[in-house]
Amino acid sequence: MNTYSSKLVENAVNELSKLPGIGRKTALRLALYLLNEEKTEAQQLADALIKMRNDVNFCKICQNISDNEICNICSNPKRDPSVICVVEDIRDVMAIENTSQYKGLYHVLGGIISPMDGIGPGDLTINKLIERLNGNEVNEIILALSATIEGDTTNFYIYKKIKGFEVIVSSIARGVSVGDELEYADEVTLGRSIINRLPYENSMNR
Amino acid sequence: MNTYSSKLVENAVNELSKLPGIGRKTALRLALYLLNEEKTEAQQLADALIKMRNDVNFCKICQNISDNEICNICSNPKRDPSVICVVEDIRDVMAIENTSQYKGLYHVLGGIISPMDGIGPGDLTINKLIERLNGNEVNEIILALSATIEGDTTNFYIYKKIKGFEVIVSSIARGVSVGDELEYADEVTLGRSIINRLPYENSMNR
Numbered sequence: 001m002n003t004y005s006s007k008l009v010e011n012a013v014n015e016l017s018k019l020p021g022i023g024r025k026t027a028l029r030l031a032l033y034l035l036n037e038e039k040t041e042a043q044q045l046a047d048a049l050i051k052m053r054n055d056v057n058f059c060k061i062c063q064n065i066s067d068n069e070i071c072n073i074c075s076n077p078k079r080d081p082s083v084i085c086v087v088e089d090i091r092d093v094m095a096i097e098n099t100s101q102y103k104g105l106y107h108v109l110g111g112i113i114s115p116m117d118g119i120g121p122g123d124l125t126i127n128k129l130i131e132r133l134n135g136n137e138v139n140e141i142i143l144a145l146s147a148t149i150e151g152d153t154t155n156f157y158i159y160k161k162i163k164g165f166e167v168i169v170s171s172i173a174r175g176v177s178v179g180d181e182l183e184y185a186d187e188v189t190l191g192r193s194i195i196n197r198l199p200y201e202n203s204m205n206r
Numbered sequence: 207m208n209t210y211s212s213k214l215v216e217n218a219v220n221e222l223s224k225l226p227g228i229g230r231k232t233a234l235r236l237a238l239y240l241l242n243e244e245k246t247e248a249q250q251l252a253d254a255l256i257k258m259r260n261d262v263n264f265c266k267i268c269q270n271i272s273d274n275e276i277c278n279i280c281s282n283p284k285r286d287p288s289v290i291c292v293v294e295d296i297r298d299v300m301a302i303e304n305t306s307q308y309k310g311l312y313h314v315l316g317g318i319i320s321p322m323d324g325i326g327p328g329d330l331t332i333n334k335l336i337e338r339l340n341g342n343e344v345n346e347i348i349l350a351l352s353a354t355i356e357g358d359t360t361n362f363y364i365y366k367k368i369k370g371f372e373v374i375v376s377s378i379a380r381g382v383s384v385g386d387e388l389e390y391a392d393e394v395t396l397g398r399s400i401i402n403r404l405p406y407e408n409s410m411n412r
Binding site: 094 | 209212215217218220221222225226227234236239241242247248250251253257258259260261263270271272273277278279295296299300303316
């Protein structure tokens with residue numbers, strides 16, 4: 001006998017459990033929640049998902065998600081177009097925006113090079129980044145990818161591709177997190193933070 | 207400025223984060239996943255949710271979810287209609303069915319009495335359980351609710367309501383889990399398992 005007493009519920013559980021991090025037990029909990037709520041709840045959720053998937057645009061310049069052809073950041077005249085910060089996905093854009101420390105533009109790669117997941121350079125928007133260097137007056141590219149092997153590989157790949165252009169290529173600082181005690185920092189991070197030490201006057205402003 | 211660069215994505219995140227156990231960060235991860243997948247993926251998910259919510263029935267007898275008016279279990283002539291197992295929700299039906307140890311019928315309460323969550327006896331299907339006792343030849347009610355204060359309260363409420371009927375009211379055994387070492391069992395469970403000890407011949411079959 002079927003474990004689920006309803007094909008409709010089973011189907012919903014199947015679809016929900018395709019989502020990342022959602023197993024079948026969680027999916028069933030979500031399905032039961034929707035069954036207990038008003039019908040409008042499920043309808044609104046479904047509408048929001050379909051509308052998002054069908055109508056969202058990717059900014060023609062930086063590949064950030066946007067409701068328009070050009071995103072709010074690229075179309076903002078107050079942002080500095082001579083600096084481009086390269087990030088993995090839009091969550092990183094949001095994270096950096098939340099710091100209020102950056103006034104340049106972004107370039108969203110849409111992932112990082114990861115042979116294990118079958119993601120190669122061709123799956124990313126690296127060519128579009130190079131197009132941006134060709135046309136415009138870009139002075140600096142800031143590589144802001146995760147401090148992982150995949151991030152470092154992607155950084156190096158992009159570095160090789162753009163080193164022919166007249167731009168400064170920088171990478172975000174790696175070091176001991178603000179608020180962390182030294183004895184708990186891992187050796188690699190601590191080592192890097194010693195090698196990349198700053199003049200004290202500079203470090204105060206960070 | 208808006209943290210989300212797209213209203214459509216923000217809307218989807220808002221709807222997803224209404225689901226239990228899904229915070230805004232997880233909701234954004236799910237939304238980005240759907241954006242990266244084919245459009246059919248979001249469409250299928252949305253369709254499955256709406257179809258489930260609009261078309262699913264609750265069995266007229268036991269309140270289990272079902273695609274028909276009467277669920278598979280209630281309509282199965284091989285099941286014993288003289289025993290009713292009272293459970294909190296359909297996940298418990300599935301859990302008990304998976305044991306293959308029970309051949310009676312169920313009654314799904316749709317929750318347990320929990321003043322903290324604003325759930326009183328009137329929100330549960332207790333009256334429908336009593337209707338079932340009125341008409342039919344039920345010999346035993348098995349209370350199979352969670353071993354929590356709320357579960358015990360609900361057990362007691364139901365017990366008081368049905369003690370006028372000529373039925374045996376039993377409760378599932380509480381004791382040391384199969385495979386557990388005694389020294390790690392909590393005191394209350396271990397205490398109950400001593401008080402409710404069984405003749406050794408009976409315990410062997412469990």
